[in-house]
Amino acid sequence: MQATPSPQVIEEAIRWMVILQSGQASPEDYEACERWQEAHPQHQLAWDRLGQLDQQVRQIPPPLARATLHDERRISQRMNNMLQRRQVLKLAVLVGGSAGLLGLGYQKLPWRPMLADYTTAVGESRHVALMDATDIHLNTASALDVDYDASVRLFRFYQGEILLTTGHQQAFAQRNFIVETSHGQIRALGTRFLVRDHENGILVSVFDGAVEVAAAGVKRIVQAGYSLVFSRQQLGSLLEASRDSLAWINGVIVARNMKLSLLLQELERYRHGTIRCAAEVAELRISGVFPVHDIDKALDAVADTLGLEIKRSWFYRTLLDRVR
Template sequence: MDSAGAAPPDAVVDQAIVWWARLQSGVAGAGERQACEAWLAQDPAHRQAWERLQRIGRDARRVPSALAHSALAAPSEGRRSVLRGVLTLSGVAVTGWAGYRHAPWQRLAADLSTRIGERRAVAVADGLHITLNSDSAVRLRLRREARGIDLLRGEMLVRTEARPGVAALRVDTGYGELRAEAARFDLRRTGDGARVGVYEGSVQLLRADGMTLAAAGERLAFSDHGEISRLPSDPDRLAWVDGMVVAKDWRLDEFARYLARQRLGMIRVDPAVAGLRLSGVFPLDDAERALKALEPALPIRVTRHTRYLLWVGPREA
């Protein structure tokens, strides 16, 4: 029911978490269940939030009452941390929870996240700075003597500086672990692998089959196992930090896919023009304007059918 509408407000999500934890605790009585039903009937957004939680926890085991009570007592941000524990004990993978595309759902599993079209720069600790690209989420593991980041989805730029008594930064990519002491690198995670580009310092990639070193100027593409591709890193790939995209002899469909990561909705490219090549610097946050800038140079026509659908096809003769 909720796929066509906007995500519920954070306050509604928090209240849905409270009801979900309470009813899963095993101590809720008939009165509390009736009160929950009354809350659901108050607003369609309440039902929307509840149904998403139900889908996620459909196969979950009963939550221990002590943990449920912690969820009820915790403030908003603490409640989200408790919920991560609820999901783990219930057999629901945190990365599966984070797989929902729209905020605030990925924020429930992550410490930091961005909506589609949003970018965010954060100094997460002394000497550790990250910038998240659109639709990205990370979980932080910060201790005095060690630092870790789990990239749950999307893309980030990391700058880490060595600090006395602090171990090398560890980054879980989902396809292997990165370690870096003093480095600047970007990392993107997809459904079938990850890519890391190193711009300063060096980064170690550790997988079950061994360790691979990437120095400044190198880029690695990898998955769980198999061959690791090594290519030159390209600083122009970081243009997204400034809200731009630098295309160098890109296919048109590749360019459209890149822009689509920054907006709600879809961009469809007709196969007849998909292979056209382009180069240039374009705005990242206005896909329609970026694509229409190509019309004088390429035989294409860009049409907006709704606010969520752009169509790129051949220009009529």
């Protein structure tokens, strides 16, 4: 009979599970987790037992709708807190029965996006209509809080990608419409715009109206048809905003003479694991429309178009390479 994993190993396993399910895990994170599992039999045992509850952790029901945003936010937070604690308790009991681990792990792990008002899992998209007629589309692995008061409609963007179309209900029309990010603020000026995590900060693309971006001690107006990347250090240059970047709302990625490496990077966002290509084919160009809710089908289409071979291995690792 295998020994029960130690509390320290349990904590490490839960930490890895949260990282890999966060929607922001890098290929290096997956490789590091794999090395961690191989380092000791207890690591593999803890990981296998966590996997038994993986599906239960993902099936947390969404908060019930309420008459006002204030009530909805308060009740949804309460429900999410209760349900998350219940699921983590299951993990601790299943893996090692260590109640003491629960309090320690909960404080250290990045729970905040998981407890947001509106979230999506990896590969999931969601549409939300608010009471002021604002429309929100959330792409894969996204998290957003919404908070209205007498003077402001505040949206706290934690991760992922969202498309916002501002509502104009008379009772809310005079309230500032602010999206708060980790790198700065975006103030909507009656508009439709996209906010997305970017390797250099936050990408904002405007499709109707305009927004005001405030970051790095500077403010800049971004008009319809333009985008920019901003961070705590700087505001980038204005670039043309492509409507192809909205194709995910219809469940597809549109590629126009796109580098293979970039297309695979986009597809990787929609499922767990890594999707890579050999260095010698990374610069190949491809055009097409690829489904985001059936990544294997998309990869088959890519491979057929470019005459490549798909090599799939355990732990959701996929490599595209020339046929040998």
